[in-house]
Amino acid sequence: MPISKIVIVGGGTAGWMAAAALSKTKEGESARPDRPLDITLVESEAIGTVGVGEATIPPFVDFNTLLGVDEAEVMAAVGGTFKLGIQFSNWGQVGQSYLHPFGQYGYEVDGVAFHQIWQMMREHGDKRPIQVFSPETMAAYFNRFAKSEMLPQRGDLPSINYAYHLDAGRYARFLRDFAEKRGVVRKEGKVADVALEGESGFVSTVKLEDGTSIEGDLFVDCSGFRGLLIEQALETGYEEWTHWLPCDRAVALPSNRPGPPLPYTKATAHSAGWQWQVPLQHRNGNGHVYCSKYMEADEALDILLANIEGEPAADPNHLRFVTGRRKKFWNRNVVALGLSAGFMEPLESTSIHLINTGINKLMALLSLDGVDQAQEDAFNRLTAKEYARIRDFLILHYKATSRTDSDFWNYCRTMDIPHTLEEKIALFRANGQIFREEDELFTATSWVAVMMGQGIEPGGTNAMAYSLGRDVLKTEIDGIEQSIRYLVNAMPPHEQFVEKYCPAT
Template sequence: MQDHRIRKLVIVGGGTAGWMAAAALRRHFHGGPLEITLVESEEIGTVGVGEATIPTIRGFYQQLGLSDIEVMRATQATCKLGIRFNGWLREGQSFIHPFGHFGQDLRGVPFHHYWRKLAQAGEPTDIADYCLGASLAAAGKFMAPPRNPTSTLSVFDWALHFDAGLFAQLMRRVAEDNGVRRIEGKITKVNLRPEDGFVAWLDLEGGARVEGDLFIDCSGFRGLLIEEALHTGYESWSDLLFCDRAWAVQSEGQGDPPPYTDVTAHSAGWRWRIPLQHRYGNGYVFSSRHISDEDALAELKAAVPDPLLHEPRLIRFNPGRREQVWNKNVIALGLASGFLEPLESTSIALIETGIEKIKALFPDRDFAPELADEFNDWSRREMERVRDFIILHYWANKRRDTAFWRDCNAVTLPDTLQRKIDLFLGRGHFVRYRWEMFAPPSWMAIYAGFELLPSAVDPSLDGVDPKALSAPLAEMRKAVREVVASAPPHQAFLDQYCRPA
């Protein structure tokens, strides 16, 4: 039998996506005949942003044999318990989307039904008071979640804010130590096989050529292989999500870093503030249809509270996705595969799931078309579901002060999102589709933060006396408060574990 296995895997690009793929795939195919080569150009450089993550990142680097503390030390990271949304519903109001559960389910019925029933009976309470992750974050404290939680009240998770450049360097070290070959050089031409249009080899400046069986395109927004060479096509979602530019700038760190990302609504978009141990990352994501670059820059500069470390950089993007993430013998990963604004820190998480898909559907050299079909279908659904979650944040706002917010509120929702909202607002039902990154607690956090609440609760509660709920729910809030009171400040955690010895 002929051996059709892929022998040469070429990764194009050495940003976060390229080096994450190199490190993870080298480990996955450890000891086998697969050669992995990564080509990158220092002169072209990387996008240089991407500092807020979601908890899946920890599972990703733990699979590479790295501990939380090793990664935190190597990347000047801080802990992230969630995202604080400021001024999204209306000016002056904030809420946290935590990585954690709310309350404790009773008699097999999700907690939020009891919470609503109590409120409908005249005792409204803040749902965040039933969530340990949200309450720790609000108090500026941090502790690792218990390993064997005795109740859903103590179920929460955490992620990192890290320096993107240092994280890519760490991934590079892991990849190279395990045998990935790195080639420094600018790719000047992508050569296709005349018979089927598959990529055959890359020409580099200076005359070298790099051949491969399978290419992973991590070349950033331009999509050097997937778009410039294969003309795959891009589905833009700019009619649903208006933001298409960002000013990004780093600033000096001042004060203790909070254990959450701040995202603050502005006149034509929103501003991120990401605390690291040695500095802050800041940026204004905005809609060029609603504000000029100059005015957006002025808004950003006026809002960042600490001295800037350099002049802000403008980044342009087109929200959407590559129509086929896998086309012929090229698989796009990272920005080359599409982009959704970083409101829920999903891009790096999509790189992780992209790598999982590559592992799960790794082809032979005969490239069975069903592999690419499955990969593309899975990628599309996953990305559409993230898109829907992000649209919800814009659509649900109650700000009417600028054209931007009014236009966001007037968007026609995709059917998939409308259905979710209808089900929730009816009787508090959640549906979770396949390949969905965000579980019901995340949707709950956003619904509650935007005061989108069900008009009725689960019918099994019809016989429950709301007054009887007052005491058990007060107990839950008390249990959360007691743990928060005994937890150390986030800064104390960093001082203890993350300072160089």
């Protein structure tokens, strides 16, 4: 059956990202007068959104490019700041911290990864930590930021990699305005009933509490944890991962920001979970993710209140979740995005990223000629792989700990882990090797940063590193360090850059 009506159920970040992206099919040469496409988004002001996903990762920068919106305009509208990485404190051991940077450590030389070269040089007495060879890390430590095109050109270094901190509520409002100007119709109301076609089992209509019926050919479920269509109507099923990622609660609380905004997110481990801090122009976003088996809600809130910077700016928002994913992300004529599709805690800021990549796959597979089983199968296969690889990277943070100060960390340190992660750790311990699977999200630098930051050291060095010559390599890495110092010194303070480039509107 041809697709002429797309219905998005639910607003928030996921719903309006989907609406904004799909609205691009209605403009310019991409629009087909003979096949008009109606896009309707249903949401209710009475239903709140989770809206705590305020930190992103570099691929998200491309989403705004896809929409064709000006970066400075978006950042001003959402009170945004820039993000060079994530600082992890108390994860390997209490009192220790490291930064997981965007970008790379140095660069590859004759096919040998930089961390292998660094490891060999360390064996021969070079005392420099690997962090000095990451421009994103050094800029973060000195609270500086600039885009590469605004800096003196240094051809020996890759571009500065960055992402955003943003107010998710403001971002959804920005996208709503964008989408409605391009023909997306918003319907206010709560979904009361979902009708299925008898023969195919496809969703045909959603009925609102006021009696309005909205027909569709393709439905996008952005209804949050409830999964109104994907789960409640189609009974798709859910695969739990709480035995690997045991945190199941969070309390979120914004606060006034007492100092300049940092160009990185903070993730600080506590006795039964961890705390996030996301700096925006107008406030800090804060939250405490924890495991209810080891901590009560009151204690979790007390820990958060004792460790936030600035005064609380709202009442705390308590959240419950079950880590895992739907057994299908695309089922019949329903595609689930965001929390409807699954949930993995925001430890590596992947929540908005998974919305983004889900939209990318949907738009790549979308055919106005109808829904085909091959589309559904491809979407589910690719998304399941993506979720599993992100899952493994998050599990690494909990497994790679030396903490023995609480029952929670004793559980995490000794738990069984997926064999795919076991292999990654074993290969790194053998000779520092990181193998990435196809288009895996996290880079070798990401894996190296977390493993070494939390005490997993390579037992040896790749043999090819020794073939490069120490004297030549020393000259090479000396030049990398000098170039990074030069670049970072040329950057303004992060707050100054934001005030000039994208002051909040």
